[in-house]
Amino acid sequence: MDVTLLGTGAPQGLPRPGCPCAACATAVGDEARAATALLVDGALLIDLTPGPAFAAARAGQSLAGVRQVLLSHPHDGPALEVPAGLPQPGRVADGRELALLDGHRVRAVAVDIPGTGYEVTGAEGQRLLYLPPGAAPSGLDGNGRPAGGGDLGTGGGPYDLVLLDALGRPEALARLRASGAVDAATDVLAVHLDHEVPPGRELHRRLAAVGARTVADGSTLRVGEFHAVPDLPRRTLVLGGARSGKSVEAERRLVAFPDVVYVATGGTRDGDEDWAQRVSLHRERRPSSWRTVETCDLVPLLAAAGPGADPGARWPAEASPLLIDCLALWLTHVMDEVGAWDDATWEAGGRRALQERTDALVAAVRATRRRVVAVSNEVGSGVVPATPAGRRFRDELGRLNAAFGAECEQVLLVVAGQALALRG
Numbered sequence: 001m002d003v004t005l006l007g008t009g010a011p012q013g014l015p016r017p018g019c020p021c022a023a024c025a026t027a028v029g030d031e032a033r034a035a036t037a038l039l040v041d042g043a044l045l046i047d048l049t050p051g052p053a054f055a056a057a058r059a060g061q062s063l064a065g066v067r068q069v070l071l072s073h074p075h076d077g078p079a080l081e082v083p084a085g086l087p088q089p090g091r092v093a094d095g096r097e098l099a100l101l102d103g104h105r106v107r108a109v110a111v112d113i114p115g116t117g118y119e120v121t122g123a124e125g126q127r128l129l130y131l132p133p134g135a136a137p138s139g140l141d142g143n144g145r146p147a148g149g150g151d152l153g154t155g156g157g158p159y160d161l162v163l164l165d166a167l168g169r170p171e172a173l174a175r176l177r178a179s180g181a182v183d184a185a186t187d188v189l190a191v192h193l194d195h196e197v198p199p200g201r202e203l204h205r206r207l208a209a210v211g212a213r214t215v216a217d218g219s220t221l222r223v224g225e226f227h228a229v230p231d232l233p234r235r236t237l238v239l240g241g242a243r244s245g246k247s248v249e250a251e252r253r254l255v256a257f258p259d260v261v262y263v264a265t266g267g268t269r270d271g272d273e274d275w276a277q278r279v280s281l282h283r284e285r286r287p288s289s290w291r292t293v294e295t296c297d298l299v300p301l302l303a304a305a306g307p308g309a310d311p312g313a314r315w316p317a318e319a320s321p322l323l324i325d326c327l328a329l330w331l332t333h334v335m336d337e338v339g340a341w342d343d344a345t346w347e348a349g350g351r352r353a354l355q356e357r358t359d360a361l362v363a364a365v366r367a368t369r370r371r372v373v374a375v376s377n378e379v380g381s382g383v384v385p386a387t388p389a390g391r392r393f394r395d396e397l398g399r400l401n402a403a404f405g406a407e408c409e410q411v412l413l414v415v416a417g418q419a420l421a422l423r424g
Helices: 052-058 171-177 201-209 247-251 273-285 297-302 328-336 343-367 388-406
Strands: 003-008 036-040 044-047 069-071 097-099 105-110 116-121 129-130 163-164 187-190 220-222 235-240 261-264 293-295 322-325 372-377 410-415 417-424
Touching: 003 052, 003 163, 036 052, 036 410, 097 372, 163 171, 201 417, 235 247, 235 293, 247 322, 247 372, 261 297, 273 372, 297 322, 297 343, 328 388, 343 388, 372 388
Parallel strands: 044 069, 129 163, 163 187, 235 372, 235 410, 261 293, 261 322, 322 372
Antiparallel strands: 003 036, 003 220, 036 044, 097 105, 105 116, 116 129, 410 417
């Protein structure tokens, strides 16, 4: 089954006419995108892009063989153009199936906004799922499992290809992963790209971080054929200064995965209203399906399989992600416990005790089977703390960051909200 992307953008396209934003200004060449439309084996057209006949011709395709035109969402872009000779567009009722004469089967999938998703099965059994802009599949429980015995994606195993708004609705991808509809071999393609996406190469980096990719308008894909699915690192360290955006970057890397455990190492501080407000803002930003654990006992968490460890879980237990925020607060806690702030205690055994705790953490990171994203403060930058205790903390945090990062496939430095890859 071949799928040609006549467009990959939002209904208004990218760039938006007359818009001066950075995303629109850099949307040129392969990054310019018409409204998303799919041509399946030259016979099925899903959604319409402006000038569909010309878009097909540019892709080396023809619409002459189209026997069915389906719409997935209420159209709020440019006026729909239905070329002469094409069937009138229609919608399939949720849950209904449509069998085409050329052997394709189409099933309408309910979504959580006005519109319809489509599951398409080719004559040889290849399967794709297409969701309209801004949509996630409905009928799934809070953990992404089919509610009421539904079978989204599971009747024939995971989909070969999924096309959805991966940046606008990353939790939709998390739900599909939790339900078993998407696995590590599924080709996840981002479509409906609007000017809310980051400009230039940052778009492709963001997509790779959630296991998705995008292609240029006019690209043809063979469903079920191997593609270079982004290789997601098991361990990632995100470094940055105060208010650099490091926590946002770390959360962004896991928002499209199910069963995330957020490990808050800062705990609570009685009477500190500013700290309470910071904690509240972090919680509001995180998906409601994430589970929060307030602890500095990281080694057992890294050693555990995590949520979904039961044999019947569709999402593998070793992939249950862990987000640790942050290592600097963990180090502060451990230094408190070993008496590292007192010079005499430090020399009498505190240094050795801290080294043992750090070594145990680094060894646990090295051995973990969980996907881990950890946050830490970058130190140094020429500033010398005024006190011996401050210098001790700076030195030990620098050593911890280096040792932890050495066990990670990917290390990022975040500056002004922009992530720079130091490794991976």
